[in-house]
Amino acid sequence: MPPHPRLLVADHVAGSLRVLNLPDGTESSALPGRHLAEHAGFLVLPGARAAFIDDRAGELVVLDPYGPDAGRPLTEATVPVAVPAEHLAADPTGRYLAVTTGLGRNDQPWCDLLTAIDLHAPGRPDAVRLRTRPGEPGVTVLGTDDPLVVLRHREPGQLAAYRHTALMAAAPSCPPAVPDLTLPLADDDGHGDAHDPRTGRLFAAAGSGVHRARHHAGRLIPEPPLPWGGPGRGYYLRLDPVRRLLWSAVRGGPPHPGRWPDWDNHAWWHHLDTGRTGRVPLGPGLVFRLAVAARHIAYTRVHPDGDELILLTPGSGPDPRITARIPLPPMAGAPRPGGTPWDGVQRRALAASPASSLIAVTRGGHGEIELLDADHPHHRTTLTVPTPLNEGGHLALLCPDDPGWGDPVGR
Numbered sequence: 001m002p003p004h005p006r007l008l009v010a011d012h013v014a015g016s017l018r019v020l021n022l023p024d025g026t027e028s029s030a031l032p033g034r035h036l037a038e039h040a041g042f043l044v045l046p047g048a049r050a051a052f053i054d055d056r057a058g059e060l061v062v063l064d065p066y067g068p069d070a071g072r073p074l075t076e077a078t079v080p081v082a083v084p085a086e087h088l089a090a091d092p093t094g095r096y097l098a099v100t101t102g103l104g105r106n107d108q109p110w111c112d113l114l115t116a117i118d119l120h121a122p123g124r125p126d127a128v129r130l131r132t133r134p135g136e137p138g139v140t141v142l143g144t145d146d147p148l149v150v151l152r153h154r155e156p157g158q159l160a161a162y163r164h165t166a167l168m169a170a171a172p173s174c175p176p177a178v179p180d181l182t183l184p185l186a187d188d189d190g191h192g193d194a195h196d197p198r199t200g201r202l203f204a205a206a207g208s209g210v211h212r213a214r215h216h217a218g219r220l221i222p223e224p225p226l227p228w229g230g231p232g233r234g235y236y237l238r239l240d241p242v243r244r245l246l247w248s249a250v251r252g253g254p255p256h257p258g259r260w261p262d263w264d265n266h267a268w269w270h271h272l273d274t275g276r277t278g279r280v281p282l283g284p285g286l287v288f289r290l291a292v293a294a295r296h297i298a299y300t301r302v303h304p305d306g307d308e309l310i311l312l313t314p315g316s317g318p319d320p321r322i323t324a325r326i327p328l329p330p331m332a333g334a335p336r337p338g339g340t341p342w343d344g345v346q347r348r349a350l351a352a353s354p355a356s357s358l359i360a361v362t363r364g365g366h367g368e369i370e371l372l373d374a375d376h377p378h379h380r381t382t383l384t385v386p387t388p389l390n391e392g393g394h395l396a397l398l399c400p401d402d403p404g405w406g407d408p409v410g411r
Contacts, residue, residue, distance in 0.1 A: 005356045006065040008396040010036040014387040019065045025383035029074045037085035042396035043410035045094040050396050053085035079127045082113035088410035089139045091147040092197035095120050096164045098149045102136040109134040116167035128170050130177040138193035140202045142215040152193055152204045157185030183220055185211055194237035205234045229279050240292045241406025242354045243314050246270040249287045260286050260341040261304050278319050286341045291352035296374040298359045300348045324377045333365045347392030355399035364392035
């Protein structure tokens with residue numbers, strides 16, 4: 001009998017990480033004292049492994065959730081990195097990684113450090129820190145033999161590419177890194193990155209659309225952007241490596257954060273092979289991150305009238321469509337109209353795997369996780385953990401031979 005799926009549950013505020021067996025929720029192993037960098041999230045690696053940044057310790061942590069079953073440690077490796085971590089990405093093999101830094105709990109950009117990592121360096125994993133440009137850059141790592149580390153900058157918008165081998169050869173003491181090549185972006189408001197390893201394309205979400213560039217022979221070749229197909233813009237991109245779809249949540253409506261209940265939301269999709277693009281209305285409120293399951297795409301929608309989990313079926317007919325809306329129990333510290341939906345409030349984390357029909361969503365502040373089978377969405381279980389999961393915590397769902405590593409950007 002193959003091993004069951006595993007759910008990684010990080011409480012980045014309390015400082016803990018637990019590995020739960022699914023579907024019963026029993027604890028398989030735990031890692032106390034770890035503060036996951038929530039914005040960088042989890043990065044799925046080949047071999048049903050996962051990486052994250054401990055923002056307090058300043059370390060990349062590589063987890064082997066099935067390791068303890070075979071006598072291996074849960075923590076496979078740790079590598080020092082610069083923090084506060086903003087984004088995390090790997091090359092398609094999972095060997096070469098890059099970590100950018102952002103604001104952390106500060107109001108203005110202040111840190112310009114980039115960390116390049118080689119998990120299979122001779123002797124032990126190795127990392128080098130270099131200076132680039134302060135901001136909140138996204139990152140992708142393109143290619144395998146001599147990969148390009150590509151930073152997506154804002155203000156001014158730009159793609160800046162560095163050869164990973166050159167970064168790893170840099171001197172100590174955080175020297176400045178000079179890009180091998182740059183591409184200007186028409187927008188200064190980039191937010192959201194994805195990478196398709198099969199074609200070598202990178203994608204960057206911005207106000208005017210999804211910017212694209214293709215990695216070829218050590219160069220970045222710009223391609224026409226993809227439109228959002230209507231009002232609003234996406235702030236998040238995610239690759240479905242099995243069905244070859246790129247996803248986002250497009251947000252429109254009043255720009256003031258206090259008007260978030262009136263925001264208009266659509267699921268945006270683009271088929272990487274056929275070029276078909278479309279959007280599906282999700283309803284008003286706060287919609288942000290999404291998760292990719294075996295036969296469904298999952299979004300959460302937060303609204304004063306009630307929160308819900310929304311399931312879309314990508315393969316039903318020519319275009320994706322909504323197949324279920326499942327009410328979620330309310331959060332005591334949920335965002336309120338007139339206030340920001342991000343600061344000082346509870347949120348929801350969401351996780352799924354392309355190898356499983358299970359979907360998990362947190363109830364921030366209550367230490368609870370709703371677990372359901374997307375193939376039978378109205379039959380669900382509530383799992384509990386000892387910490388409250390303030391700010392929603394963060395989740396990753398893994399399976400043996402998980403194809404999720406085909407999306408090599410941390411989520």
